[in-house]
Structure formats: C-alpha cells, structure tokens
Amino acid sequence: MISTGVHYRRACALAAAILFAIAQDAAADGLLAGEWHTVQTPEINGVIGPPQKGTRCLTPEAVADLDTTFSPVSRTTNSSCERVDG
Structure with missing residues (x-):
C-alpha cells in the first residue's frame, strides 16, 4: 500500500x-503592457528605406484591444495594412 x-x-x-x-x-x-521598442523598415515601390526606430507605450487597455490599437485607419491614410496571425 x-x-x-x-x-x-x-x-x-x-x-x-x-x-x-x-x-x-x-x-x-x-503582448504585455509596457514600453516597446520598434523598428520599421519602409518599402516604397520596391525600394527599401532606412530602418526607423521608435518606442511605443502600450497600456493594458490597448493590449486588450489589439485590432483597434494597431488599426491602419488611426495611423495612416490609404493603407493596406492587415493584422496577420502568425
């Protein structure tokens, strides 16, 4: 036993x-809320531009609604950006 x-x-x-x-x-x-360091490399008409570095603070509210947080409507005009689940 x-x-x-x-x-x-x-x-x-x-x-x-x-x-x-x-x-x-x-x-x-x-994602977790907090300060994020970002690097964006633009491509215009097949030409890759220099990397653009920045920071972005994500609040818990922003992390809870990623579709709105990363919506191309609020950041750009005539954007074809889409959220892709990887």
Whole structure:
C-alpha cells in the first residue's frame, strides 16, 4: 500500500508541472503592457528605406484591444495594412 501513496504523489507532482507549463505558455502568447521598442523598415515601390526606430507605450487597455490599437485607419491614410496571425 505504500507504493500507492508514492504513485499518488508522483501523479500530483506531474499534474502540477503540466499545469504550470500550460500557464507559462499561455502567458507567452499576446503582448504585455509596457514600453516597446520598434523598428520599421519602409518599402516604397520596391525600394527599401532606412530602418526607423521608435518606442511605443502600450497600456493594458490597448493590449486588450489589439485590432483597434494597431488599426491602419488611426495611423495612416490609404493603407493596406492587415493584422496577420502568425
């Protein structure tokens, strides 16, 4: 009967490890609020321009609504930008 207790503890430890790994993986998806450093490389008529570096502060509200935050309507005119899930 002692081995049953050992198996139970191992099963509990394994379950806890799996839940921890899943939680870490879920936290890795998406953006976190805070200051982000960006690099944009424009391409106009096939000619690649110099990289443009900048920073952007994302609030928790902005991170919660990425479609609005990165909407081409609010930043550019006549843009064909689309959000692509990678």
